[in-house]
Amino acid sequence: MTDLSLSEFYDAVEAEGRPLLTADEFARRLEESQADADEALTRLADQGLLERVDVENDPVVWYPTEWGELASRERVVVFPERREIVVDRPTQYTQARLSQFAHLVDTTGTEPGTRGYLYRIRPEDVWSAPFDGVADLILTMRGIFPRRYEGLEEWVESQWKRANRFRLDTHEDGYTVLTAATDDLMGNVAMEKLDDDAIRAPISDTEAWVNEDAIAGIKRTLYEAGYPVVDDRDLERGDPIDADLTTELREYQQSWVDSFLEKQAGVLVGPPGSGKTVAALGALAEVGGETLILVPSRELAGQWREEIARHTTVDPEHVGEYHGGQKQLRPITIATYQIAGMDRHRRLFDEREWGLIVFDEAHHVPAPVFRQSAALQSKHRLGLTATPVRESDDETDIYTLIGPPLGTDWSALFDAGFVAEPEVELRYLPWDDDMAENEWASAQGRERHVLAGSNPRKVEETRKLLADHDGKALVFVDYLDQGEAIADELDAAFVSGETPHHRRERLFESFRTGERDALVVSRVGDEGIDLPNAELAVVASGLGGSRRQGAQRAGRTMRPVGRAEVVVLATHGTREEEFARKQMRHLAEKGVRVHETVVGADEPDAGDAEAETGNNEAEAGDDEVEASSDELEASTDEAEPSDDAASE
Numbered sequence: 128m129t130d131l132s133l134s135e136f137y138d139a140v141e142a143e144g145r146p147l148l149t150a151d152e153f154a155r156r157l158e159e160s161q162a163d164a165d166e167a168l169t170r171l172a173d174q175g176l177l178e179r180v181d182v183e184n185d186p187v188v189w190y191p192t193e194w195g196e197l198a199s200r201e202r203v204v205v206f207p208e209r210r211e212i213v214v215d216r217p218t219q220y221t222q223a224r225l226s227q228f229a230h231l232v233d234t235t236g237t238e239p240g241t242r243g244y245l246y247r248i249r250p251e252d253v254w255s256a257p258f259d260g261v262a263d264l265i266l267t268m269r270g271i272f273p274r275r276y277e278g279l280e281e282w283v284e285s286q287w288k289r290a291n292r293f294r295l296d297t298h299e300d301g302y303t304v305l306t307a308a309t310d311d312l313m314g315n316v317a318m319e320k321l322d323d324d325a326i327r328a329p330i331s332d333t334e335a336w337v338n339e340d341a342i343a344g345i346k347r348t349l350y351e352a353g354y355p356v357v358d359d360r361d362l363e364r365g366d367p368i369d370a371d372l373t374t375e376l377r378e379y380q381q382s383w384v385d386s387f388l389e390k391q392a393g394v395l396v397g398p399p400g401s402g403k404t405v406a407a408l409g410a411l412a413e414v415g416g417e418t419l420i421l422v423p424s425r426e427l428a429g430q431w432r433e434e435i436a437r438h439t440t441v442d443p444e445h446v447g448e449y450h451g452g453q454k455q456l457r458p459i460t461i462a463t464y465q466i467a468g469m470d471r472h473r474r475l476f477d478e479r480e481w482g483l484i485v486f487d488e489a490h491h492v493p494a495p496v497f498r499q500s501a502a503l504q505s506k507h508r509l510g511l512t513a514t515p516v517r518e519s520d521d522e523t524d525i526y527t528l529i530g531p532p533l534g535t536d537w538s539a540l541f542d543a544g545f546v547a548e549p550e551v552e553l554r555y556l557p558w559d560d561d562m563a564e565n566e567w568a569s570a571q572g573r574e575r576h577v578l579a580g581s582n583p584r585k586v587e588e589t590r591k592l593l594a595d596h597d598g599k600a601l602v603f604v605d606y607l608d609q610g611e612a613i614a615d616e617l618d619a620a621f622v623s624g625e626t627p628h629h630r631r632e633r634l635f636e637s638f639r640t641g642e643r644d645a646l647v648v649s650r651v652g653d654e655g656i657d658l659p660n661a662e663l664a665v666v667a668s669g670l671g672g673s674r675r676q677g678a679q680r681a682g683r684t685m686r687p688v689g690r691a692e693v694v695v696l697a698t699h700g701t702r703e704e705e706f707a708r709k710q711m712r713h714l715a716e717k718g719v720r721v722h723e724t725v726v727g728a729d730e731p732d733a734g735d736a737e738a739e740t741g742n743n744e745a746e747a748g749d750d751e752v753e754a755s756s757d758e759l760e761a762s763t764d765e766a767e768p769s770d771d772a773a774s775e
C-alpha cells in the first residue's frame with residue numbers, strides 16, 4: 128500500500144462521518160486490503176499522528192452524534208518532538224493565545240475553513256512569553272492542546288528557566304550588578320562572552336559590577352548565548368512633569384500599565400484600535416517624568432498631541448513636536464524616527480533627562496534609532512505594536528532593547544469586543560486583455576512587477592467592490608498612475624506623497640467626518656494616518672511593501688466598528704499572487720481569517736460571493752524573477768519624498 132497521508136485519513140473519517148474508524152472500514156474506503164490498511168495505520172500511529180483505541184473488551188464505540196459540528200470545530204494536532212502545533216480552523220482567540228508562546232510558520236490550504244496553521248515553539252518564543260510564571264504558560268498550553276505532553280512541558284520549563292538565569296539590578300550604593308543563578312554560569316558564560324569593558328569587577332562567584340553604559344551590549348550578548356537577562360534596575364524617572372490621565376482605563380489597559388510599571392520596560396502588543404496609545408498615556412502619567420515619544424510620521428505626531436490633550440491634564444505648552452515641520456524640545460516631546468535617527472539631532476536624546484521613551488509602531492523602529500536608543504537602557508522604555516514581527520524577523524531587537532512583551536489579556540479584549548475580526552479576501556484577477564498579458568510576459572524584473580501590480584482589470588474590480596459595499600472604503604495603491612485611474616473611476620480624491628500636508632489633512636478629516644466615503648491613498652496612508660472606521664480596504668497594489676505593511680493595511684480597517692473587510696487584488700499567475708499569500712500568512716498570526724478567490728475572465732461581478740474558489744497556486748514554471756520585498760518595495764514609481772528629509 129502506498130504511504131498513507133494524514134489528510135487521506137481525515138478524508139476517510141469525514142466520508143464515514145465518524146471520528147473513529149476500524150481498519151476494515153478504512154480499507155473499504157481506500158479500496159485496499161485490510162492487511163495493507165492495518166500496516167499503513169500502524170505507521171501513522173508510530174509517527175504519533177494517530178491514536179489507536181483497543182475495543183476488544185468492549186466492542187461498542189461511542190461518539191458524539193453531532194460529529195459534523197465537531198469536524199467543523201477547530202482541531203489541534205501537536206507534534207511534541209518537533210515542538211510543532213497544527214491547527215485546523217483555529218478561532219482568533221486560539222491564534223492569539225498560541226502567538227504568545229509560539230510563532231506561525233505556515234498556513235496550508237485555501238478553502239475557507241480548511242486552512243491549517245502550523246506553529247512552532249522556539250526557545251525565544253518561551254523566553255518572551257508574557258506570563259508571570261512558567262506554570263501560567265503551561266496552563267495556557269494545556270488549555271489549547273488536546274492532552275498533556277510531558278516532554279514538551281519539560282522542554283518549555285527548561286527554556287523558561289534560562290530566561291531567568293541572569294538578572295540586572297541596582298545596588299543600594301547605586302551601581303549596577305549582574306547576578307547569575309550559579310557560579311558556573313557567571314564563570315563560563317558571562318565572564319567568557321562579555322566584552323572586557325562590560326564587567327567592571329567581580330563581586331562574588333555569582334555577582335559582578337557592570338558598566339552602566341554597556342547594558343545594551345550585555346543584554347544582547349547574553350540573549351544570543353541563550354540567556355535573556357531580567358532587567359530589575361531602578362530606572363531614572365527624569366525631571367517630574369504634572370500629568371494625570373483623565374480617561375478611565377479599561378481593565379486590559381490597566382493590566383498593561385501595571386505590567387509595564389512592574390517590569391519598567393516592555394512592548395505592548397495589541398490589535399489596532401485596542402487602546403494602546405491611551406494605555407501608553409496611562410504609563411506616562413504613572414512614571415510622571417519627562418517623556419520622549421517616537422512615531423513613524425509627522426501626522427502621527429499631531430495625533431499623539433491631540434490624544435494627550437484629550438486624555439490627560441498635561442499643559443499643552445509642555446508638549447512639543449520635533450520633526451521636519453517644527454523643532455520644539457519640551458517636557459513631553461513627540462519626534463519622528465526619521466529625525467531621531469539623524470546624528471545632527473542627537474540633542475533629542477542628550478539634552479533632557481527623559482524618564483520614559485515610547486516607541487510607537489515598535490516593529491517600525493529603524494536601525495539608526497535602535498542604535499541611538501540602545502544608550503537609553505537606563506530609561507523606562509515602552510514599545511507599542513500590533514504586529515510584533517519585524518520584517519527581518521529580528522523581533523529580538525525589539526524585546527532586547529525595549530523589553531519583553533507585556534501580557535495581553537486576549538480573552539478580555541475579545542470579550543470586550545474591541546477587536547473586530549477582519550475578513551481578508553485575496554482576489555486573484557485575470558489580465559484585462561491579451562495585450563496587457565503579453566506586455567507583462569515580455570517584461571522583466573521590476574517592470575514585470577509594476578505591470579502585474581497595475582493590471583488595468585483592477586480599476587474595474589475596485590469599482591465593482593465599492594459599488595457592492597456600503598460604508599466607507601479606502602483604496603491603497605503603490606503606483607501614481609493607477610491611483611489616478613482608480614480615483615477617476617470612483618470619482619474620489621487621490622492622496623499621494625505629492626499631496627500638500629494641509630490638503631492631505633483636509634481630505635482625511637472629510638473622510639473621518641463622513642463627508643467622503645471613499646479615498647484612494649498611496650504609501651502615505653500606510654502608517655502615517657490613523658484613519659478610523661473604514662469598513663472596507665481594497666489593496667489594489669503595494670503587496671510589494673513589507674509584511675508589516677500588509678498587517679498595517681489590514682489593521683487600518685480593524686477599527687472597533689462592525690465588520691471590517693480587506694480585499695487584496697493580485698494578478699493571477701504572477702509573483703504578485705504568491706506575494707499576496709505570503710503577506711497574509713503573517714496576518715493569520717493575529718487571528719485574521721484569510722480566504723482566496725480566483726476571478727475568472729468571464730466571472731460574474733465581484734459581489735458574487737459564490738465566485739469560484741479554487742487552488743490558487745501560482746502557475747507552475749512561473750519564471751518570475753524572485754523579488755525580495757525590498758526590491759518590490761523599491762518598485763513603486765512614486766518617489767515618496769520623506770517629509771523630514773525633504774524639509775531638512
Ligand SMILES: Nc1ncnc2c1ncn2[C@@H]1O[C@H](COP(=O)(O)OP(=O)(O)OP(=O)(O)O)[C@@H](O)[C@H]1O
Binds near residue numbers: 400403406657
Ligand atoms: N479607555 C478608553 N476609554 C475611552 N476611549 C478609549 C479608551 N482607550 C482608547 N480609547 C479610544 O479608542 C480609540 C483607539 O484607541 P488608541 O488610539 O489608543 O488605539 P491604538 O491601539 O493605539 O490604535 P492604533 O494601533 O491604530 O494606534 C481612540 O479613539 C481612543 O480615544
